[in-house]
Amino acid sequence: MALVVQKYGGSSVATAERIRRVAERIVETKRRGDDVVVVVSAMGDTTDELLDLAQQVSPAPPAREMDMLLTSGERISNALVAMAIHSLGAEARSFTGSQAGVVTTGVHGNAKIIDVTPGRVRDALDEGSIVLVAGFQGVSQDSKDVTTLGRGGSDTTAVALAAALNADVCEIYTDVDGIFTADPRIVPDARHLEKVAFEEMLEMAACGAKVLMLRCVEYARRYDVPVHVRSSYTTKPGTIVSGSMEDIPVEEAILTGVAHDRSEAKVTVVGLPDEPGYAAKIFRAVADAEINIDMVLQNISKVETGKTDITFTLPKTDGPTAVTKLTAMQEEIGFSKVLYDDHIGKVSLIGAGMKSHPGVTATFCEALAEAGINIDLISTSEIRISVLTKDSELDDAVRVLHAAFGLGGDEIAVVHGGTGR
């Protein structure tokens, strides 16, 4: 008898009808003899509706109250799924993140899980119940206030519970049939992957792949929880994310896939004195604004001027803040100007086999050049090559690279409705 943790996203429970379908799938799992813990996101558009209500009563709602408000969504969906399970003749009990022992930092809206002590979940399982746990939330260790976990929080809740309960697997149900060599909506012949190592999935998530959020994969890898990504609309096998790359024989030189990311913008600080300490001032200024920097490029300085340019990428949503911060420090630090470009795209090739195959980078650049796609910035790691392009050329870049490395399959991938969470 296994312990299975399942997670269903918002579109899977968007209506009463879909809730009943999900309940059937859950009860089926239980009847096969497994213990089941289920994490459910809020129904469909609930979170957006609550955000809208909040905006109507207050232009700048305090984060603590926003968490009190938004966590109602998961409470509702989990109670409804428990009711639907009960109507199918099985026992079910729902718990909030707090009741399930999900303890977090105090950062409202973006809390991190510190610990999971699922005593009440364990007791309910031992009594024969299916257990529902509200995703995306927990309780602050310090203030005992309710917190939410930021984007992808329900996936992280599921993996964290799976780790704390020593579950055999964590099944993430979404609206795609698993993980593919590229986004099937851009590359019709993207191939379905049966298995992906943790580090590869980490890279794919970091490079923009949206199926699993980075934090969720980090947690899974740290606690060695196999994550099974499946569709809630079909019975296709999905993708298992588990194990490390050392398990992959080197001669196979596996290239996993092509990821893309539209969420970043580019900032260039022009005319910075090319002396020790100046780059540090730029990065410190941005860090003080609590902005994460992704790619960095320092241009070769112009000997005659003794100045250099620094370029970096960051989330688009943080762009204006960073520009404002740096502009305010222009005189103090002493650079010419700040340039901002939010029409960029990032495309990445990921694969365990890259480090032992030097031709990969060359093939990468040649393929893009032949397609007339300009490369703005290059960044590499042992298992990844990323470049910046114009956002209008991003989809083409994905297709070109996918074809250049022979990643396509025979089957045309099918994408189901909704974006899930």
Place this chain on the structure above:
Amino acid sequence: MALVVQKYGGSSVATAERIRRVAERIVETKRRGDDVVVVVSAMGDTTDELLDLAQQVSPAPPAREMDMLLTSGERISNALVAMAIHSLGAEARSFTGSQAGVVTTGVHGNAKIIDVTPGRVRDALDEGSIVLVAGFQGVSQDSKDVTTLGRGGSDTTAVALAAALNADVCEIYTDVDGIFTADPRIVPDARHLEKVAFEEMLEMAACGAKVLMLRCVEYARRYDVPVHVRSSYTTKPGTIVSGSMEDIPVEEAILTGVAHDRSEAKVTVVGLPDEPGYAAKIFRAVADAEINIDMVLQNISKVETGKTDITFTLPKTDGPTAVTKLTAMQEEIGFSKVLYDDHIGKVSLIGAGMKSHPGVTATFCEALAEAGINIDLISTSEIRISVLTKDSELDDAVRVLHAAFGLGGDEIAVVHGGTGR
């Protein structure tokens, strides 16, 4: 500096606009120098919408899960009010019933408050915050599960908090201008009452007056919390419920008002043996079905048959259950038949002065007789006379009695929209 507890019903917070109005009123109270704790019901139709969703996923939802579901409503409204208060420049924090220390029995859907330990509320008040507490809910002392308190639960929450915090007053904001000598929707010249003693309010609530629920008034009387019933739409003075009837000078012979109740039905057990023990069997059978009996009448037995009839009233919703239960025991107990009438109404005259004024009962019956209204059953207490009539004659009975005892005033009462909770 006083501590004021305020309660706002669902219609007072039905929209973002109304939420902002309520927030303004709350901040005004705080700015006058008082500490404020606010209990808010769920927005408008939220509870009904959630009940509907539950019905769609399950025909017979488990009570525990129903409480998990319904309590989301109050969580949402309290967080939104806190946000609105914050946007007006004041500090506010919302808590669930559980977080506020409302400890209850384990009866889901109809829990009773056992204790209130409002430590976190007190701390937040001491830090200068306005505190919001979700009404209608608490946490079970035994199972630690979330519970709801049954109808009028938000009023009871407010009074219980006021008692635990030693508040100076508990203000209940509703959609009527206070308590009147009769329901203003039936009696246009019903007079507004400035003050009502606890016992009188208890009788009025028990006799059908819906402004304050019985449990709430019982709690207020037990802990001597003055309850101020006011309109959330006007600034009229409202009605203070406090003190005991001994405070009222006897010679004033105050008659408080006329209450009416449409929620009951009448059951008659015909041909019961007129011997010791048989009536007890009837009442035990009904009690075993957890049904509360209100009025009871045992008819004079017919000497020639040695049989008698017993008539009692009960909530209409329990009628079919009681009839089924008794019919099943017909042979065992040995009576002829069970009659059921759910077209009855109950009208009651309430007042402290009744006991020392014997003519009251006579005037009561004469007034109804003159109007051609038949009296079915009479029941009296020290401060109340209640009779059953046909439900179609109930409104007339209310008006007739109200006029017969000169309770009317000069002003036509105004009733505002919505039914509140």
